[in-house]
Amino acid sequence: MKTQITVNGKPRAADLEDRTLLVDYLRDSLHLTGTHVGCDTSSCGACTVHLDGVAVKACTILAVQADGCQVTTIEGLAKGDGMHPLQDGFKECHGLQCGFCTPGMIMAAADLLTRNPHPTEAEIRTALEGNICRCTGYHNIVKSIQWAAEQASAPLLADSHLWTNDTVTREIVETA
Amino acid sequence: MSNRYIGQSVKRREDKRFITGKGRYTDDIVLPGMVHAYFVRSPYAHARVTSIDTTEAKAAPGVVAIFTGDDVAALNGVPCGWQVNFRNGETMREPKHPMLIATGDTAKHVGDPVAVIIAETKALATDAAELVVIEWEELSAVANPAKALATDAPKVHDQYPDNRAFDWTFGNPIEEVDAAMATAAHITELEFVNQRVVPNAMEPRSYIGQYDDVADKYTLYTSTQNPHLIRLLMCAFVLGIPEHKVRVVGPDVGGGFGSKIYHYTEEALVTWAAKEINQPIKWTSDRSEAFLMDAHGRDHVTKAEMGFDAEGNIVGLRIKTVANLGAYLSTFAPAVPTYLHGTLLQGLYTTPKINIDMTCVFTHTVAVDAYRGAGRPEATYLLERLMDLAALEMGKDPAQLRFQNFIPPFDGVTQPGYQTQVALQYDSGNYAPVLERGLEMLGYADFRQAQAEAAQTGKLLGVGFSTYVEACGIAPSAVVGSLGARAGLYESAQVRVQPTGKVSVFTGSHSHGQGHETTFVQVVADKLGIPMEDIELIHGDSDTVAFGMGTYGSRSLAVGGSAIVKSIDKILEKGAKIAAHRLECAESDLTYADGKWTVNGTDKSIGFGDVALTAYVPHIYPAGLEPGLDFSSFYDPANFTYPFGCHIAVVEVDKETGKTTLKRMIAVDDVGNIINPMIVEGQIHGGLAQGIGQALLEGTIYDENGQLTNGSYMDYCMPRADDFPMFETDNQVTPCPHNPLGVKGAGEAGAIGSTPSVVNAVIDALWHGGHQVKDILMPLTPERVWRAMQH
Numbered sequence: 001m002k003t004q005i006t007v008n009g010k011p012r013a014a015d016l017e018d019r020t021l022l023v024d025y026l027r028d029s030l031h032l033t034g035t036h037v038g039c040d041t042s043s044c045g046a047c048t049v050h051l052d053g054v055a056v057k058a059c060t061i062l063a064v065q066a067d068g069c070q071v072t073t074i075e076g077l078a079k080g081d082g083m084h085p086l087q088d089g090f091k092e093c094h095g096l097q098c099g100f101c102t103p104g105m106i107m108a109a110a111d112l113l114t115r116n117p118h119p120t121e122a123e124i125r126t127a128l129e130g131n132i133c134r135c136t137g138y139h140n141i142v143k144s145i146q147w148a149a150e151q152a153s154a155p156l157l158a159d160s161h162l163w164t165n166d167t168v169t170r171e172i173v174e175t176a
Numbered sequence: 177m178s179n180r181y182i183g184q185s186v187k188r189r190e191d192k193r194f195i196t197g198k199g200r201y202t203d204d205i206v207l208p209g210m211v212h213a214y215f216v217r218s219p220y221a222h223a224r225v226t227s228i229d230t231t232e233a234k235a236a237p238g239v240v241a242i243f244t245g246d247d248v249a250a251l252n253g254v255p256c257g258w259q260v261n262f263r264n265g266e267t268m269r270e271p272k273h274p275m276l277i278a279t280g281d282t283a284k285h286v287g288d289p290v291a292v293i294i295a296e297t298k299a300l301a302t303d304a305a306e307l308v309v310i311e312w313e314e315l316s317a318v319a320n321p322a323k324a325l326a327t328d329a330p331k332v333h334d335q336y337p338d339n340r341a342f343d344w345t346f347g348n349p350i351e352e353v354d355a356a357m358a359t360a361a362h363i364t365e366l367e368f369v370n371q372r373v374v375p376n377a378m379e380p381r382s383y384i385g386q387y388d389d390v391a392d393k394y395t396l397y398t399s400t401q402n403p404h405l406i407r408l409l410m411c412a413f414v415l416g417i418p419e420h421k422v423r424v425v426g427p428d429v430g431g432g433f434g435s436k437i438y439h440y441t442e443e444a445l446v447t448w449a450a451k452e453i454n455q456p457i458k459w460t461s462d463r464s465e466a467f468l469m470d471a472h473g474r475d476h477v478t479k480a481e482m483g484f485d486a487e488g489n490i491v492g493l494r495i496k497t498v499a500n501l502g503a504y505l506s507t508f509a510p511a512v513p514t515y516l517h518g519t520l521l522q523g524l525y526t527t528p529k530i531n532i533d534m535t536c537v538f539t540h541t542v543a544v545d546a547y548r549g550a551g552r553p554e555a556t557y558l559l560e561r562l563m564d565l566a567a568l569e570m571g572k573d574p575a576q577l578r579f580q581n582f583i584p585p586f587d588g589v590t591q592p593g594y595q596t597q598v599a600l601q602y603d604s605g606n607y608a609p610v611l612e613r614g615l616e617m618l619g620y621a622d623f624r625q626a627q628a629e630a631a632q633t634g635k636l637l638g639v640g641f642s643t644y645v646e647a648c649g650i651a652p653s654a655v656v657g658s659l660g661a662r663a664g665l666y667e668s669a670q671v672r673v674q675p676t677g678k679v680s681v682f683t684g685s686h687s688h689g690q691g692h693e694t695t696f697v698q699v700v701a702d703k704l705g706i707p708m709e710d711i712e713l714i715h716g717d718s719d720t721v722a723f724g725m726g727t728y729g730s731r732s733l734a735v736g737g738s739a740i741v742k743s744i745d746k747i748l749e750k751g752a753k754i755a756a757h758r759l760e761c762a763e764s765d766l767t768y769a770d771g772k773w774t775v776n777g778t779d780k781s782i783g784f785g786d787v788a789l790t791a792y793v794p795h796i797y798p799a800g801l802e803p804g805l806d807f808s809s810f811y812d813p814a815n816f817t818y819p820f821g822c823h824i825a826v827v828e829v830d831k832e833t834g835k836t837t838l839k840r841m842i843a844v845d846d847v848g849n850i851i852n853p854m855i856v857e858g859q860i861h862g863g864l865a866q867g868i869g870q871a872l873l874e875g876t877i878y879d880e881n882g883q884l885t886n887g888s889y890m891d892y893c894m895p896r897a898d899d900f901p902m903f904e905t906d907n908q909v910t911p912c913p914h915n916p917l918g919v920k921g922a923g924e925a926g927a928i929g930s931t932p933s934v935v936n937a938v939i940d941a942l943w944h945g946g947h948q949v950k951d952i953l954m955p956l957t958p959e960r961v962w963r964a965m966q967h
Contacts, residue, residue, distance in 0.1 A: 034197015098689030099194025100430030137865030
């Protein structure tokens with residue numbers, strides 16, 4: 001099936017096998033290898049990306065389901081040369097060790113902070129229930145997200161450039 | 177030498193690539209012409225392959241090649257790196273661990289591979305696997321280690337009908353221990369299972385084999401903890417390829433926890449097959465495969481007895497354990513229940529007589545090997561469960577019982593080390609203060625008050641203690657060699673000063689989350705008195721790094737860091753010769769500090785960069801001295817290192833549901849000198865989480881047919897963020913007396929101490945609620961705790 005998916009702000013046309021998972025499309029076709037695969041049951045969250053600004057597990061949806069949508073991966077989270085506050089937070093608070101779960105953690109956390117800019121510790125822990133880390137014991141991940149929340153003067157948008165494809169005209173339009 | 181970086185929480189240099197998605201794990205690597213492997217595996221725990229038909233699969237779209245067990249029957253199996261013989265001298269039984277099961281042979285655990293499909297994409301290889309027709313003769317299986325010893329138990333290897341790999345005894349003669357126990361006023365007896373858990377590094381194992389037919393050279397990209405060790409095992413024992421014709425690269429690796437130490441069959445197979453088809457081959461494990469194929473941890477069935485005199489002093493310890501090694505002997509498997517477990521049974525206590533009787537068995541399960549802590553968590557679990565239970569039984573305070581039995585302090589410098597009853601000589605120790613500090617953090621007196629009040633409500637409160645010692649910095653080669661290791665356990669390092677004074681450091685210790693790229697550079701920067709920005713750390717490539725034994729056993733900084741320090745010493749020694757020549761003075765007149773050599777009592781000096789340039793442009797140069805400034809070193813430790821500490825858990829148990837909530841987790845650890853407190857704390861956190869996970873959440877469930885019934889994240893309960901409170905940590909520093917950095921290792925401590933503290937806390941809660949329960953099978957699920965409260 002022919003698709004047009006806007007990935008990290010750039011429209012990408014493809015002709016994909018129907019069974020291609022979004023995560024395989026991102027990794028194998030676009031070489032965006034920051035999105036990882038850590039399980040086969042949609043449990044670990046290492047593949048978390050944003051689909052039209054909302055965190056989803058890229059192993060759980062077909063690439064063709066993202067046709068006409070806007071996908072943001074860890075590679076597209078920061079704007080310009082700087083870092084997203086969550087990226088800074090994870091470094092500042094030692095929120096990562098082996099780094100494998102980290103992109104998914106950051107994308108899930110960005111989604112949380114969009115919905116809830118100043119979460120409590122309990123809210124952060126609950127929001128991360130779909131993401132598994134084996135290295136950190138989550139202590140410093142929680143601190144990293146708290147750090148990022150404190151840095152932001154305005155709500156942290158998970159995705160501040162919400163462009164999408166109009167499914168009828170296939171033109172790129174800014175969402176409301 | 178300066179003190180600009182050591183002891184500082186320097187932010188990690190490796191982080192940027194991981195937080196921006198630029199990490200490069202094996203599965204991220206794409207080579208030109210690369211094809212993909214998929215393994216056809218046994219669905220049975222024990223079954224004979226009566227026939228394999230790959231005709232239809234070979235004709236499937238995109239299939240490049242299919243290999244079956246018959247194609248690789250001539251190749252050696254993957255080897256075991258440690259030999260522990262029977263107590264009667266009989267040689268350890270070492271069945272072949274073949275890469276694929278051949279026709280007529282039996283698969284010995286679920287997942288044992290039978291064929292490998294190589295196709296243009298992983299999806300096409302997976303499709304073709306459906307077309308492989310295998311006829312199986314299903315046989316009965318045994319997964320439980322204790323049941324494997326029954327006379328009518330199914331046999332794992334026909335040639336070893338009693339299912340024993342070896343048996344072993346250690347410590348004082350059993351007669352002496354029996355005599356000591358006969359004098360005891362009280363004996364605490366505990367029968368328990370240290371259940372089998374799955375390491376679950378988040379990056380599934382992934383390998384790429386490549387063959388260059390012009391150079392006749394292989395490259396293996398592998399998610400491993402020790403690239404050089406894999407090269408050694410694969411070349412010398414499996415494929416018979418000379419080492420200089422194989423390059424092994426461990427790129428970014430997403431956690432290991434022991435499971436990526438070992439040489440796995442898939443690793444050797446993709447390397448071998450890459451030459452057969454002359455194309456690079458990638459294989460990446462699915463998570464379901466990882467549950468079936470990655471070496472598991474623990475799996476002991478134990479009866480332990482600790483005897484006390486009337487005053488509460490320990491008089492003896494007697495242990496009988498059956499340990500499961502799985503169907504085949506993994507790389508370090510025989511060492512884990514023996515020399516990494518039996519040698520730690522002294523704990524922190526003055527126990528005068530100790531004996532362990534260990535039987536290591538084969539079962540129809542995947543191999544069991546080292547998992548974070550490796551033997552030491554099992555030893556600590558045993559000792560610390562006994563201590564808290566003994567206190568409850570004798571009506572004593574569990575903290576006081578420990579204080580009373582602690583080995584008195586010794587620094588290993590002015591006082592000798594402590595000779596245990598189980599071979600090790602502890603190098604230094606000061607145990608009471610870590611427990612005192614833990615009690616202070618807990619607010620012990622107030623806690624008992626709160627506990628008494630809680631017993632009147634719907635929730636029971638409990639506190640559990642664990643004071644542990646571990647043997648790390650693995651290990652002195654001659655010592656482990658005498659205990660059966662088939663390798664040395666030194667580490668290598670090369671420090672190459674570039675002509676401009678910038679420094680490249682090559683270490684044989686691979687980093688996969690531990691932060692070597694930061695901590696090792698902190699050490700080098702301070703030793704040389706130059707900025708961290710001037711130093712780069714290189715690891716993980718056997719063509720770049722001279723040699724290495726790898727990362728496990730909390731050894732990286734203690735052993736690998738010491739090798740780096742040795743090289744730096746050589747750099748500074750040679751640098752001083754060059755500096756003295758340039759400054760026209762004697763070497764003895766020079767002092768090196770802050771990156772320059774200064775003539776004592778003058779302001780004449782020469783910088784490190786100038787000396788480096790002189791070494792590579794040796795125009796004004798000492799006669800007879802070689803140009804260049806580049807030194808390699810090997811460091812073989814004099815002893816293990818002995819971190820110790822105190823872990824205290826506070827739990828709340830719901831009387832109605834049996835649900836346990838971990839309210840507080842306190843850890844006071846003495847890991848020696850600390851280079852980067854932030855990273856050490858992170859290591860402790862991660863270890864705590866794994867230890868708590870074993871206590872409350874994790875554990876394999878095999879059915880009577882040897883099927884792993886919870887082999888996915890839907891079914892195996894991995895710890896998640898909302899299972900933990902914020903951890904409360906502190907450190908005491910007793911430097912290691914025998915390595916140049918005074919460091920001991922921090923990677924495993926959290927996992928070693930925490931598990932018994934959590935279980936002890938639940939038992940304590942139940943006793944204070946009137947339920948005098950000795951043991952609950954881990955993991956302590958609400959159902960199990962609830963059932964325990966019905967007595």
